[in-house]
Amino acid sequence: MIAESMYQELILEHYKHPQGRGLRDPFDAEVHHVNPTCGDEITLRVKVDEGKVLDVSYEGQGCSISQAAASVLHELATGATVEESLGVVDEFTRLMQGRGQVEADEDVLGDAVAFAGVAKYPARVKCALLSWMAYKDAVVRSA
Amino acid sequence: MFDVDLIRKDFPVLSRELPGGRSLVYLDSGNSSQKPNQVIDTMRDHLAHHYSNVGRAHHTLGAESTAAYEDARDAVAAFVSAPSRDEVIFTKNASEALNLVAYAFGNPIATDERFRVGPGDEIVVSEMEHHSNIVPWQLLAQRTGATLRWFKVTDEGRLDLDDLNDLVNERTKIVSIVHQSNVLGTVNSVSPILARVREVGALMMLDASQSVPHMPVDVTELGVDFVAFTGHKMVGPSGIGVLWGRRELLEAMPPFLGGGEMIEAVWMDRSTYAPIPHKFEAGTPPIVEAIGLGAAANYLTGIGMADVRAHEKELTGYALDALGEVPGLKVIGPRTNISRGGTISFTLKNLSGDDIHPHDVGQILDDAFGIAVRVGHHCARPLHLRFGIPATTRASLYLYNTTDEIDALARGLHHVQKVFG
Ligand SMILES: Cc1ncc(COP(=O)(O)O)c(C=O)c1O
Numbered sequence: 063m064i065a066e067s068m069y070q071e072l073i074l075e076h077y078k079h080p081q082g083r084g085l086r087d088p089f090d091a092e093v094h095h096v097n098p099t100c101g102d103e104i105t106l107r108v109k110v111d112e113g114k115v116l117d118v119s120y121e122g123q124g125c126s127i128s129q130a131a132a133s134v135l136h137e138l139a140t141g142a143t144v145e146e147s148l149g150v151v152d153e154f155t156r157l158m159q160g161r162g163q164v165e166a167d168e169d170v171l172g173d174a175v176a177f178a179g180v181a182k183y184p185a186r187v188k189c190a191l192l193s194w195m196a197y198k199d200a201v202v203r204s205a
Numbered sequence: 206m207f208d209v210d211l212i213r214k215d216f217p218v219l220s221r222e223l224p225g226g227r228s229l230v231y232l233d234s235g236n237s238s239q240k241p242n243q244v245i246d247t248m249r250d251h252l253a254h255h256y257s258n259v260g261r262a263h264h265t266l267g268a269e270s271t272a273a274y275e276d277a278r279d280a281v282a283a284f285v286s287a288p289s290r291d292e293v294i295f296t297k298n299a300s301e302a303l304n305l306v307a308y309a310f311g312n313p314i315a316t317d318e319r320f321r322v323g324p325g326d327e328i329v330v331s332e333m334e335h336h337s338n339i340v341p342w343q344l345l346a347q348r349t350g351a352t353l354r355w356f357k358v359t360d361e362g363r364l365d366l367d368d369l370n371d372l373v374n375e376r377t378k379i380v381s382i383v384h385q386s387n388v389l390g391t392v393n394s395v396s397p398i399l400a401r402v403r404e405v406g407a408l409m410m411l412d413a414s415q416s417v418p419h420m421p422v423d424v425t426e427l428g429v430d431f432v433a434f435t436g437h438k439m440v441g442p443s444g445i446g447v448l449w450g451r452r453e454l455l456e457a458m459p460p461f462l463g464g465g466e467m468i469e470a471v472w473m474d475r476s477t478y479a480p481i482p483h484k485f486e487a488g489t490p491p492i493v494e495a496i497g498l499g500a501a502a503n504y505l506t507g508i509g510m511a512d513v514r515a516h517e518k519e520l521t522g523y524a525l526d527a528l529g530e531v532p533g534l535k536v537i538g539p540r541t542n543i544s545r546g547g548t549i550s551f552t553l554k555n556l557s558g559d560d561i562h563p564h565d566v567g568q569i570l571d572d573a574f575g576i577a578v579r580v581g582h583h584c585a586r587p588l589h590l591r592f593g594i595p596a597t598t599r600a601s602l603y604l605y606n607t608t609d610e611i612d613a614l615a616r617g618l619h620h621v622q623k624v625f626g
Contacts, residue, residue: 068568069624077625100564100581101595123595125564126625189564 067179068186069126076173077126082136086119090204095196097188102128106196110204115139115147118197125189127180132193134173144201150174151198158187207512213605215241215504227575230610235387235415235548235601236579237437240501244440247500248493259492260466260483274492277499278482284502285432286423287449294448294455294485295495299414300337302433302448303381305461305485306410307341310378311349314459319408322378324350329372329380331356331364332591335387336584338412342381351378358591362389362538369401377407384416384432388585388599389538390521390548392416399428408454414438419517419546419603421510424449436494441501445494448485455481462487505604513604517547520602520611524549527615532556534618537597547602550583552594553618561625563598569624574617576610 085092089107096103102124109117118136122129139147153170154177162182166175180190213219216239223229231239251273257266259274275290282290296302309315311322322328328342332355346353354372357365364382373380380402385392395411402409410431416422417432418439424432431450437443450458460467460478464487469477478484505513522542528534533554539545553561563580570576579599582589589595600614 068572074624101586101589102564103595125562125568127564183568186564186568 068183070176070179072173072176073126073130076130076133080129080133082117082119082133082140083121084119085121086117089117089119091200093196093200093203095192095199097124097128097192099185099188100124102189102192104128104132104193104196106132106193106200108197108200108204110144110201113143113145115142115144115201120193120196122193124192125186127177127186128189128192131174131177131190134176135193135197138172138174139197148198148201151194154194155191157181158190207508207516209516209605209607212508213607215243216605217242217245219605223575230574230576230613232600232602232606232610232614233577233579234418234438234603234606235583235599237443238418238440238603239605240442240497241440241504243504244442244497244500248442248497251493251496256493258489270492273496273499274490277495277497277502280499280502280506281447284506285417285434285447285449286425288425289452291481292449292452292455294450294482295490296433296446296448296485297444297491298437298446299412299433299435300341300446302431302435302446303337303410303412304341305448306379306381306431306433306450306458307345308461309458310345311351312459315457317457319378319406319454320458322349322351325376326351326378327354327374327376328352329354329356329377331382332358333362333364333386333389333391333588334381334383334585335412335414336586337414338381338383339587342379352376356382358389358588361540362386362391363544364391364393364398366397369398373398373401373405373407375405377402377405379408379410381410381412381431384411384413384422385419385546385548386538386585386588387415387548387601388550388583388588388597390545390550391539392420392544392546394544395427395429415546415548418505420514430454436498436501439498439501440504441498442494444491445498447498452481455485460484460487464488466490508604516604517602517606518542520606520608521545521547521549523608524600524602524611524614527611528618531615531618531622533558533622537592537594547606548599549601550597550599552597553621555622555626557626559625561621563596565625566598566618566621569621570614570617573620574613576614576617578614 092107104122106120255269257270259271282293409429413434417434436445467487537550567580
C-alpha cells in the first residue's frame with residue numbers, strides 16, 4: 063500500500079474541514095480557474111491592502127487534494143505580505159513540479175509540505191496547483 | 206472454449222507486480238487495452254527481420270513490409286466483414302478517421318452533392334459522444350455555416366429518439382453517432398436512426414471505437430456509410446486506427462492529407478490521386494502499428510468475438526450486481542444488462558452522504574489495491590454536464606477480466622469510503 067504517502071492526515075483534515083471557504087466581500091480581484099483534464103474548478107478572491115493580504119476567499123469543486131490545497135493556501139496567505147505569499151507560491155510550485163526529487167523547504171512552506179507526496183503523481187500535480195495558480199493570477203490582477 | 210485463465214497468460218502485463226508488491230487489476234480497457242504476446246511478437250519480429258518502407262521500396266525488405274502491411278488490411282477487413290479490402294483506410298486513430306470524413310464535407314474540392322455543406326444544412330450527433338465525435342463536426346459547422354444538432358440522452362443513459370423525425374430531416378447531411386458509449390456502456394440501436402437517415406437522403410457514420418473491440422461487428426449488416434475505430438482499444442498498438450467507408454463514397458470524397466503515396470501523378474500545378482485506400486494514406490504510414498493491428502484482429506478472431514461478448518456480458522451482470530451493493534454508489538448509465546457493454550461509470554458518496562471525488566476514488570484504488578480505473582469526464586464533458594456531475598469513476602471490462610477483479614473493485618470502494626468517511 064502506498065496511498066499514505068499522498069493522503070497525509072493533514073491533507074484529509076483540511077479536506078474535511080476547509081479553512082476560509084466561501085466567497086467574501088470586499089475583494090480587489092476575482093478569478094476563475096479550471097483544470098481542463100478533470101473539470102475541477104475554483105473561483106478565488108483576494109483582498110489586498112498596502113502590500114498585505116487581508117483575505118483569500120474561494121469556492122470550488124474538486125478532489126481532496128485540490129480542496130485541501132486551497133484551504134492550506136488560505137491559511138498561509140491570509141495575513142502575510144503579498145511578497146511573502148508569492149515566495150510561498152513559488153516554493154510550492156517548485157516542490158510540485160519536482161517529480162518527487164525536490165527537497166521541500168519546510169520553513170517557507172509550513173503545512174504545505176504535506177503535499178510533497180503529490181509531486182510523485184503527475185496527474186495530481188495540477189489538482190494541488192489549481193488554487194495556488196489562481197491565487198497568483200488574482201494577486202497580479204489586484205495590483 | 207473461452208478460458209479466461211488461458212487468455213490472461215497471453216497478456217504479460219497482467220501478471221506483473223506494481224511497486225509495493227501490489228498485483229495489477231486492470232479495469233481501464235475502455236481507455237486503452239493491454240496487448241497479447243501475439244501482437245507484441247508480430248511487431249517485434251517485423252521490426253527485427255522485415256522492416257522497410259511500404260509501397261515504394263523495390264527490394265526484398267520493401268516487398269516483405271508491403272506484404273505484411275497489406276495483409277494487415279485484409280485481416281482488418283475480414284474482422285469487420287468489409288465487402289472490400291480497399292474500403293479499409295488506415296489512420297492514426299479513431300479521431301483521425303472521424304476528422305477525415307468531417308473534412309470531406311463542405312470542402313470546395315468535393316463535387317459530389319452529398320458532401321456539399323453550407324448555411325441551412327444540418328449535422329447531427331448526440332449528447333453521449335466522445336469529444337472526437339463532437340469537435341470535428343463543430344469545426345465543420347463553423348467552416349460552412351451549417352447547424353450542429355444533437356440527440357438528447359435519457360435519464361437511464363439511452364439515446365432519446367423521440368425527436369428523431371425532427372432532428373433528422375431533409376436538411377440533414379450527416380448523422381454521426383457512437384455505437385457503444387465510452388461512459389454509459391450503452392449500445393445504441395442503429396436501425397431506427399439509419400432508416401430515417403435513408404428516408405431523408407443523408408449519410409450516417411458510426412463511432413465504433415468501443416464496439417468493434419467488444420462484439421462481432423459486420424459493417425455490411427450495420428448498413429451505415431462510415432465506421433471509425435481505433436487499434437489500441439482492441440488489443441492492438443496505439444498509433445493506428447481505421448476508417449471503413451463505402452467504396453462509392455470514398456471514391457467521391459476529396460483527399461484529406463496530401464503527400465507521398467496518395468498520388469497517381471503530380472505536376473507543379475496539379476495532381477491526380479491514387480485509388481482508395483491509398484488516396485487517404487498520405488506519407489509513410491504507421492507500418493508496424495498496422496501490422497500489429499492485423500495481428501490483434503487475428504488474435505480476437507481466434508478467440509471468437511461472440512465469446513468475447515458473452516464473457517463481457519456475464520462480467521457486466523456480475524459487476525452491476527456487485528456495485529449495486531455498494532452503498533452510496535450510483536451507476537451513470539443503464540443498470541440493466543441489456544443493450545449495454547462492460548463499461549460502468551459511477552459516482553460514489555461516503556457513508557455520511559458526501560460526494561467522494563473520482564480522483565480520490567481512483568487514487569486510493571490504485572495506490573492501495575493496484576486497481577486501474579479511469580476518473581474524470583472521459584472525453585465526454587457534455588454527457589457529464591447532462592447528468593449534472595463534473596466527473597465519474599469508470600471501470601471498463603475486457604476479455605481478460607475476471608469476477609475476482611470485480612470483487613477486488615467492490616472491496617476497494619468500501620475502503621475508499623472509509624478513508625474519506
Ligand atoms: C467512443 C470513442 N470515440 C473515440 C475515441 C477516440 O479514440 P482515439 O483517441 O484512439 O482517436 C474513443 C477513445 O478514447 C472513444 O471511446
